[in-house]
Amino acid sequence: MRPSVLDPLFVPITSLAGVGPKVGTLIERVVPADLGDRPARAADLLFVLPNTVIDRRNRPGIALSAEGQIVTLEVRVDRHQPPPRGNRSVPYRVYAHDDTGEIALTFFHAHAAYLQKMLPEGERVVISGRMEWFNGRPTMVHPDHIAPIDEAEGLPLVEPVYPLTAGLSAKVLRRAIGQALGRLPEFPEWQDDAFMRRHTFPSFGDALARIHNPKDPLDVAVEGSAWRRLAYDEFLAGQVSLALVRAKIRRLSGRPLVGDGRIVEKLREALPYKLTPSQEFALGEINADLADPERMLRLLQGDVGSGKTVVALLAMGRAVEAGGQAALMAPTEILARQHLSTIAPLAEKAGLRVAILTGREKGRERSETLEGLTSGAIDIVVGTHALFQETVTFHDLVLAVVDEQHRFGVHQRLAITAKGDAPDMLVMTATPIPRTLVLTAFGDMDVSKLTEKPAGRQPIRTVTLPLERLDELVERMRDAVAEGQKIYWICPLVEESEEIKLMSAEDRFASLKPLFGDRIGLVHGRMKGAEKDEAMRAFKQGETRILIATTVIEVGVDVPDATIMVIEHAERFGLAQLHQLRGRVGRGDRSSSCVLLYKDPLGETAKRRLSVMRETEDGFRIAEEDLKLRGEGELLGTRQSGTPGFQVARIEFHADLLEAARDDARLILSRDPELQSERGQALRLLLYLFGRDEAVRLLRAG
Ligand code: ADP
Numbered sequence: 001m002r003p004s005v006l007d008p009l010f011v012p013i014t015s016l017a018g019v020g021p022k023v024g025t026l027i028e029r030v031v032p033a034d035l036g037d038r039p040a041r042a043a044d045l046l047f048v049l050p051n052t053v054i055d056r057r058n059r060p061g062i063a064l065s066a067e068g069q070i071v072t073l074e075v076r077v078d079r080h081q082p083p084p085r086g087n088r089s090v091p092y093r094v095y096a097h098d099d100t101g102e103i104a105l106t107f108f109h110a111h112a113a114y115l116q117k118m119l120p121e122g123e124r125v126v127i128s129g130r131m132e133w134f135n136g137r138p139t140m141v142h143p144d145h146i147a148p149i150d151e152a153e154g155l156p157l158v159e160p161v162y163p164l165t166a167g168l169s170a171k172v173l174r175r176a177i178g179q180a181l182g183r184l185p186e187f188p189e190w191q192d193d194a195f196m197r198r199h200t201f202p203s204f205g206d207a208l209a210r211i212h213n214p215k216d217p218l219d220v221a222v223e224g225s226a227w228r229r230l231a232y233d234e235f236l237a238g239q240v241s242l243a244l245v246r247a248k249i250r251r252l253s254g255r256p257l258v259g260d261g262r263i264v265e266k267l268r269e270a271l272p273y274k275l276t277p278s279q280e281f282a283l284g285e286i287n288a289d290l291a292d293p294e295r296m297l298r299l300l301q302g303d304v305g306s307g308k309t310v311v312a313l314l315a316m317g318r319a320v321e322a323g324g325q326a327a328l329m330a331p332t333e334i335l336a337r338q339h340l341s342t343i344a345p346l347a348e349k350a351g352l353r354v355a356i357l358t359g360r361e362k363g364r365e366r367s368e369t370l371e372g373l374t375s376g377a378i379d380i381v382v383g384t385h386a387l388f389q390e391t392v393t394f395h396d397l398v399l400a401v402v403d404e405q406h407r408f409g410v411h412q413r414l415a416i417t418a419k420g421d422a423p424d425m426l427v428m429t430a431t432p433i434p435r436t437l438v439l440t441a442f443g444d445m446d447v448s449k450l451t452e453k454p455a456g457r458q459p460i461r462t463v464t465l466p467l468e469r470l471d472e473l474v475e476r477m478r479d480a481v482a483e484g485q486k487i488y489w490i491c492p493l494v495e496e497s498e499e500i501k502l503m504s505a506e507d508r509f510a511s512l513k514p515l516f517g518d519r520i521g522l523v524h525g526r527m528k529g530a531e532k533d534e535a536m537r538a539f540k541q542g543e544t545r546i547l548i549a550t551t552v553i554e555v556g557v558d559v560p561d562a563t564i565m566v567i568e569h570a571e572r573f574g575l576a577q578l579h580q581l582r583g584r585v586g587r588g589d590r591s592s593s594c595v596l597l598y599k600d601p602l603g604e605t606a607k608r609r610l611s612v613m614r615e616t617e618d619g620f621r622i623a624e625e626d627l628k629l630r631g632e633g634e635l636l637g638t639r640q641s642g643t644p645g646f647q648v649a650r651i652e653f654h655a656d657l658l659e660a661a662r663d664d665a666r667l668i669l670s671r672d673p674e675l676q677s678e679r680g681q682a683l684r685l686l687l688y689l690f691g692r693d694e695a696v697r698l699l700r701a702g
């Protein structure tokens with residue numbers, strides 16, 4: 001049951017004054033919470049934070065107010081001048097003065113009675129708005145605020161400006177938020193005292209008050225202590241709930257997987273190379289997890305080409321030694337097949353029975369695989385989403401490896417988990433996710449990193465080239481092909497579209513075909529499975545030397561002797577994607593290059609992206625730069641578009657807090673796993689406020 005102290009905030013917004021069903025729907029659009037099916041509540045309004053402020057502290061007096069300035073004036077009303085009867089096009093004017101001069105307040109389509117009431121002749125009032133000078137005369141058109149002098153205190157001198165949506169007036173929204181704030185009870189503090197002091201955090205209530213009723217523009221700054229306090233609250237709520245979920249998942253298992261080495265030894269013998277030190281290290285960590293009765297939830301992070309697949313294979317070998325089955329899931333069919341072709345020859349030497357299951361396996365082949373999985377005759381299965389289907393049952397799935405995790409949702413992760421008796425889970429990602437994002441995406445997962453590439457890799461030379469100089473490139477490609485090199489050529493779209501005139505893969509193929517004849521192949525997302533396989537096979541075996549491709553090859557494809565990567569319209573790709581694509585070359589011992597073909601003129605961000613690509617091959621640096629560039633992009637745009645999954649926290653500004661929140665959550669739960677202590681009880685409130693109450697339910701379920 002929700003603690004009753006929260007009740008005043010957990011009412012639908014439509015129960016607030018001035019918020020009917022229509023306004024309610026509009027407000028729901030600006031509420032940052034992911035509402036799902038539920039109606040917005042007063043609590044959600046607390047986190048509708050201002051984009052910026054209007055500073056009304058400037059009070060220069062009428063004569064000294066500059067054109068266009070927002071000013072606040074203290075004036076005496078002199079006289080009203082209504083428009084001539086029947087002529088609505090002339091505005092209603094009210095003249096007023098202060099010590100420095102006279103001003104005309106101008107109202108269009110005014111209600112005379114209202115103006116008489118707000119601006120009684122002879123009275124002193126405070127007005128605030130934008131100053132305009134017409135023919136040397138100061139005016140203010142529709143002042144934003146008008147108040148009698150004795151109510152001037154209530155005027156927001158630093159006025160928060162909230163995100164708006166068409167049809168929703170700022171006043172109505174402000175009033176609703178004000179009511180939500182008014183319903184805020186006195187909460188017990190859920191944050192640690194010393195931590196609060198160190199960061200000069202105000203209390204939750206004070207932070208909200210400061211942001212919604214700022215006294216200074218700094219009060220609403222994203223980097224300011226009020227906003228940071230709320231961001232930390234949100235991070236902590238997220239980290240505590242992830243940790244609770246994880247603890248729950250771990251409680252489900254309790255099966256140590258220990259092997260005798262007979263399979264792993266054979267696999268190692270079959271490898272044509274030695275594992276790198278970080279591969280060995282990661283494997284050590286994984287084996288320790290497998291042997292532990294707690295369930296493994298580990299992220300294997302390694303830049304493109306760092307050799308994650310073999311680590312997964314050895315882990316799966318260990319799982320089979322321990323008497324279970326293992327599954328390796330890939331996000332695309334091409335990748336699943338590639339994994340199979342890597343794994344199958346090695347597995348065969350170790351006596352492992354391996355099968356593949358994708359949407360393409362049909363008929364007898366499929367039913368045999370399904371039977372083999374159910375009976376346990378198959379040790380390792382490689383597949384795609386097809387593995388999640390209900391018809392798939394395992395004899396005893398003990399290890400699930402998920403490759404390129406960012407393409408799979410949490411749902412799918414859970415679906416595969418359900419296929420076994422809480423199998424150990426290894427998630428592999430090639431995207432060098434900065435630590436901060438790992439935390440938001442995966443929570444408190446353990447992380448193993450492959451920090452170096454296999455020995456003998458040559459650096460990749462990266463150049464940028466405007467599309468106009470395509471001819472030079474084609475010349476160089478002729479030479480390269482004559483030398484027996486292999487070239488990827490990536491195009492962004494499959495078909496020519498009217499709006500986006502990008503050269504499509506098919507067009508590019510058609511234009512290069514006359515020059516390269518049989519040496520050029522094509523693969524794209526709309527081709528049939530068998531055609532894709534054939535194109536990949538021909539390229540891998542060297543029958544074709546140039547492969548024109550859409551980004552279907554982006555993830556994981558391994559053709560070690562490909563040496564040139566051409567990316568057309570590189571300016572259209574994100575940094576992470578460019579890095580992924582470039583990682584398809586430079587895998588063998590020959591030196592490789594990457595050509596980023598771009599279309600002039602380049603935008604500022606695109607320019608920066610391409611130069612980052614030229615400067616570095618370090619995936620982590622690239623990921624950090626990516627985050628920065630995106631952060632800046634957001635700064636330039638609206639501030640509203642926050643970090644996905646968060647209401648107030650902004651990863652570009654608050655990343656430092658995220659790590660602290662993770663550690664804090666760990667500590668809290670190690671001392672108080674059921675959140676029973678005084679602080680634990682307060683933290684439950686926090687979980688509710690940020691919509692993490694699912695986790696509280698887990699607590700009760702035990
Ligand atoms: P990724 O981490 O991008 O998934 P892969 O697992 O596809 O990388 O490996 C990239 C290439 O490196 C493959 O050709 C693989 O055979 C090779 N490889 C993996 N480990 C080593 C190693 N220790 N020494 C040499 N080559 C290796």
Ligand code: MG
Nearest residue numbers: 308309430556
């Ligand atoms: Mg891979």
